[in-house]
Amino acid sequence: MKLYWGPHTCAIGIHVLLEEIGAPYETERIDVSGGATEEAAFRAINPKGKVPTLVRDDGSVLTEFGAIAGWLGRTYPQAGLLPEDAETEARMTEVLEYVEGTIHGQGFGRLTKPARYEPQDFVHGKLGLGQSAVKDQGREVVEQGFAILDPQLGRHAYAAGDRMTIADAALFYVERWAPMMDIPLPGNVQAHFERMLARPAVQRVRALWGES
Numbered sequence: 001m002k003l004y005w006g007p008h009t010c011a012i013g014i015h016v017l018l019e020e021i022g023a024p025y026e027t028e029r030i031d032v033s034g035g036a037t038e039e040a041a042f043r044a045i046n047p048k049g050k051v052p053t054l055v056r057d058d059g060s061v062l063t064e065f066g067a068i069a070g071w072l073g074r075t076y077p078q079a080g081l082l083p084e085d086a087e088t089e090a091r092m093t094e095v096l097e098y099v100e101g102t103i104h105g106q107g108f109g110r111l112t113k114p115a116r117y118e119p120q121d122f123v124h125g126k127l128g129l130g131q132s133a134v135k136d137q138g139r140e141v142v143e144q145g146f147a148i149l150d151p152q153l154g155r156h157a158y159a160a161g162d163r164m165t166i167a168d169a170a171l172f173y174v175e176r177w178a179p180m181m182d183i184p185l186p187g188n189v190q191a192h193f194e195r196m197l198a199r200p201a202v203q204r205v206r207a208l209w210g211e212s
Helices: 011-021 065-075 086-112 131-155 166-181 187-197 200-208
Strands: 002-005 026-029 053-055 061-063
Touching: 002 011, 011 065, 011 166, 011 200, 061 065, 065 086, 065 166, 086 131, 086 166, 131 166, 131 187, 166 187, 187 200
Parallel strands: 002 026
Antiparallel strands: 002 053, 053 061
């Protein structure tokens, strides 16, 4: 397997899962901020032009965090990254989709790329809210998202129970972004973040990514 990743991206969550699984893999760093995902060579691999992108051993390509994470968990069941019962699996999926769609997509998306979310006044040819207002909206979404997840994380160690699942890899990457945006994590979310930071797989990935 080969993982394409970029600094400060959600691909770190998939990298963590690869380390948790322990199967052989290789990686290639992509200069996402420099536009490398828009270049023809990368678009030939992933036409969506984003990371994480996973090329499997048979040459086929998987994109989208949830799809990659789910495939890894199903393909390597010995890692125990997918729950065995329907209720815990539903709770895992609930957190995973909320992180991806709301905290990441609607929250951090506005904070990092406000121009994409700023309404246009097509009648007068002017911008609508302004990028600072869009960022404020994003911050509110992120803070509310963490506040919603906080009580759940107070009841057990990980996102869907007392064992790490693929949802925790997703939650970890948005927790990691929070201090970069000066967003405080609620107590239980902070404790989860620290629990993830203590995992050997996370420590190995952070070392590979040049983080202390």
